[in-house]
Amino acid sequence: MSQFWKAWQRRKDTLQEQTLQQHSNKSMESVADIELTTSVDDNITLIERQLGKCDDLVVRRFPDKFGVDCAIVFLDGMVDRNIISEFIITNMTNPQITYDHPASNELESTDGLRQVIRNILSGSAVLMRNGEKKAYLNNTRGWDRRSVEEPQTESVVRGPRDGFSETLCVNSALIRFRLKDPNLRVRHLVIGQRTQTDIYVMYIEGLAHPPMVKEVLSRIEKINVDSVLESGYIEQMIQDHRWSPFPQLQNTERPDKVVANLLEGKVGILVDGTPFGLIAPAVFSQFYQSPEDYYERFYIATLIRFIRIISISIALLLPSLYIAFSAFHPEMIPSRLVIAMAAGRSTVPFPSLVEALFMELAIEILREASVRLPGPIGPTIGIVGALVVGEAAVSAGLVSPVMVIIVAVTTIGSFASPSYSAAIAIRMLRFPVMLLAGMFGLYGIMLFLIVILIHLSSIKSFGVPYMSPLSPLNMKGMRDLFIRAPHHLMKTRPTMFHVHDEVRMREDEKP
Numbered sequence: 001m002s003q004f005w006k007a008w009q010r011r012k013d014t015l016q017e018q019t020l021q022q023h024s025n026k027s028m029e030s031v032a033d034i035e036l037t038t039s040v041d042d043n044i045t046l047i048e049r050q051l052g053k054c055d056d057l058v059v060r061r062f063p064d065k066f067g068v069d070c071a072i073v074f075l076d077g078m079v080d081r082n083i084i085s086e087f088i089i090t091n092m093t094n095p096q097i098t099y100d101h102p103a104s105n106e107l108e109s110t111d112g113l114r115q116v117i118r119n120i121l122s123g124s125a126v127l128m129r130n131g132e133k134k135a136y137l138n139n140t141r142g143w144d145r146r147s148v149e150e151p152q153t154e155s156v157v158r159g160p161r162d163g164f165s166e167t168l169c170v171n172s173a174l175i176r177f178r179l180k181d182p183n184l185r186v187r188h189l190v191i192g193q194r195t196q197t198d199i200y201v202m203y204i205e206g207l208a209h210p211p212m213v214k215e216v217l218s219r220i221e222k223i224n225v226d227s228v229l230e231s232g233y234i235e236q237m238i239q240d241h242r243w244s245p246f247p248q249l250q251n252t253e254r255p256d257k258v259v260a261n262l263l264e265g266k267v268g269i270l271v272d273g274t275p276f277g278l279i280a281p282a283v284f285s286q287f288y289q290s291p292e293d294y295y296e297r298f299y300i301a302t303l304i305r306f307i308r309i310i311s312i313s314i315a316l317l318l319p320s321l322y323i324a325f326s327a328f329h330p331e332m333i334p335s336r337l338v339i340a341m342a343a344g345r346s347t348v349p350f351p352s353l354v355e356a357l358f359m360e361l362a363i364e365i366l367r368e369a370s371v372r373l374p375g376p377i378g379p380t381i382g383i384v385g386a387l388v389v390g391e392a393a394v395s396a397g398l399v400s401p402v403m404v405i406i407v408a409v410t411t412i413g414s415f416a417s418p419s420y421s422a423a424i425a426i427r428m429l430r431f432p433v434m435l436l437a438g439m440f441g442l443y444g445i446m447l448f449l450i451v452i453l454i455h456l457s458s459i460k461s462f463g464v465p466y467m468s469p470l471s472p473l474n475m476k477g478m479r480d481l482f483i484r485a486p487h488h489l490m491k492t493r494p495t496m497f498h499v500h501d502e503v504r505m506r507e508d509e510k511p
Helices: 002-029 040-051 081-093 113-121 168-178 210-221 231-238 255-262 284-288 298-327 335-344 352-372 378-395 401-414 420-440 442-458
Strands: 057-063 069-075 106-110 125-129 135-138 184-191 197-204 250-252 267-271 277-280
Touching: 040 057, 040 069, 040 113, 040 125, 057 081, 069 081, 069 113, 081 125, 081 135, 113 125, 113 135, 168 184, 168 197, 168 255, 168 267, 184 210, 197 210, 197 255, 210 231, 210 267, 231 250, 231 267, 231 277, 250 255, 255 267, 255 277, 284 298, 284 420, 298 352, 298 401, 298 420, 298 442, 335 401, 352 378, 352 401, 352 420, 378 401, 401 420, 420 442
Parallel strands: none
Antiparallel strands: 057 069, 069 125, 106 135, 125 135, 184 197, 197 267, 250 277, 267 277
16 A cells, blocks of 8 residues: 555656646747847837737837837836936937947847847836847836835834835845945846746855855755745745744844844845845744844843743743643642632633633634734724623633633733744644643643654754754854843854854954
């Protein structure tokens, strides 16, 4: 039976690979890789044939000052028409202006139809002249874009207020603005057979481990899909352990966070069309740390970090501990508290496990509903809904007042995590640990924690152990794990990322 299953699985993988290859070939052949001709009319016919004579395809014909027929082709809404009219066409038709090239802002020229189509779809204007077997590609991108605004998912009390937008060049400029290092390297990739999404892979040469950079580039280049609409596509396709609930790449809207991680030898990934960049590799400790930790004094940052760790623990374990103590270990609770809990549960017809699952599920539904509602209404509905549901459930005798308090504290604790993706993992794991607590009490909780710790200690992110610097133990890295040591004590970069230049503060630079 097992041999049959393996043979069937190999056959399935082979068919999927063949289908993917045929699809890839078909997508690539949809634009013929042929040379342009010397006739403007013939070239326009080739372009219209490839793009299907779209209504938003604009073709402007005009003679230049030498009487040569010219044409400029672009997609309406993706270009800045002022640049086309005032610079390109004016330079071409005004006899008082001399030019060495057909356009003042010419980027490059090409004689291949595929590159012409690619640039038109990317927002460039393509200029052609009769008698020349080539086209001139002009960077005239000028569609409406969202301005740089404060990040919506990573707000801080102290720190920069600018966040990434959906435009790739703007995002890379925000990083360049902060990191004026000539060793910053940017590698451009295009992923997605149909979307042709631009991707920047950024790292600092001399800091980032070359094999790690090579691995990141290799995994991205191997992606062969129709579309990449958000950085989440890339994150899911290049992570090491796809079945793990814990994120193995960190996503962020904050340019300062990307720069800080680049300075530690990591790799940044920016995807066109999304304000969320990626950081690779990622370790578990990153997800309860915030850029604000390094902007405040070290003892304030350490206190806040401990609060976050306690909050995450509460969000994961508090309902399970309530279930275990009330159902299996009431002798471990003070007698007065046991009496108060028993009085509150006297009218509840369900066991504590069902009671906790009901309330947690109700809170998750309210939380998801508040996210999907319009901005001004969402938070109000979430708060009012939780109060109404909690009060009604207690009045109806479905849940105890203690359970409402526990669920409320648990929900608040889950909001303390700076990382949304890590908070979702904690919310998801809360349910299986509640089931184990309902079946085995504290023993079930301990079994769950042991399994999770084994899992976290066994996974890696681009070759870096996920629990670094705790496992394997690295004493230098402990200075920025549970506590945040003063800056003058963190003279070296984390060695777990195999940085080439470990020293970031020289002795003669000590403040």
